[in-house]
Amino acid sequence: MTIERLSLNPATLRVTGGPVPVRRxxxxxxxxxxxxxxxxxxxxxxxxxxxxxxxxxDGRSLRRLTSDRFRxxxxxFTPDGRRVLFYSNRDGAFRIFSIALDGSGLxxxxxxxxxxxxxxxxxxxxxxxxxxxxxxxxTVRALSAEPxxxxxxxxxxxxxxxxxxxx
Numbered sequence: 001m002t003i004e005r006l007s008l009n010p011a012t013l014r015v016t017g018g019p020v021p022v023r024r025x026x027x028x029x030x031x032x033x034x035x036x037x038x039x040x041x042x043x044x045x046x047x048x049x050x051x052x053x054x055x056x057x058d059g060r061s062l063r064r065l066t067s068d069r070f071r072x073x074x075x076x077f078t079p080d081g082r083r084v085l086f087y088s089n090r091d092g093a094f095r096i097f098s099i100a101l102d103g104s105g106l107x108x109x110x111x112x113x114x115x116x117x118x119x120x121x122x123x124x125x126x127x128x129x130x131x132x133x134x135x136x137x138x139t140v141r142a143l144s145a146e147p148x149x150x151x152x153x154x155x156x157x158x159x160x161x162x163x164x165x166x167x
Contacts, residue, residue, distance in 0.1 A: 001028050003041075003059065023059035031074050035081045040101070042075035042084050052086050054101065065103050074119050078126060078151060085109060085120040085151070087131075096120045096131060098150050107150045114153075115139065122151070129153055137161065 004019035028046040034057070035042070041055040045064075052065045052075045066072045070090040077084055083098045083105075090097070094116040096109040109129065110117050117131035122143065129141045129151070138161045141153040 001025055003029060023055060033076050035077050036079060037081055042077060044073055044075055052084060065099050076120050076122065078122055079124050080126065083150060085122060087118050087120060094118055105150055109151055110153045
């Protein structure tokens with residue numbers, strides 16, 4: 001797989017120039033997310049191992065944050081860029097976890113027994129977490145921070161939306 005970088009005109013959001021290869025690898029990657037400072041890409045591997053990885057923006061450095069038998073998916077940076085949120089089945093059901101960029105401090109963000117939350121997205125101010133679930137709901141939860149800065153969902157959902165599809 002080849003990961004490529006495209007230059008964008010910030011005013012028009014149009015691509016300027018052709019793709020530039022950043023990394024070539026036999027490993028398949030998915031769900032690439034750029035850090036707030038633009039220096040790091042969070043991604044996940046695809047295959048028997050589904051691990052969350054960090055790739056330097058220049059493609060020279062690749063490091064796994066998780067390396068286990070669980071399905072670790074949809075990495076997303078916190079607004080301060082110090083942690084990555086992702087959803088995983090490491091407790092038997094999918095829920096959201098966070099991990100520091102050095103691979104330390106793996107912590108649950110959502111509590112056991114909560115709905116199987118997927119696709120975490122943190123608000124720009126870091127105070128809200130939006131996540132989907134298998135039953136088509138989008139849930140918004142308040143986030144608070146542990147002393148080390150790790151986010152944790154607190155209180156009941158602030159809002160829930162049920163997806164409805166027209167025929």
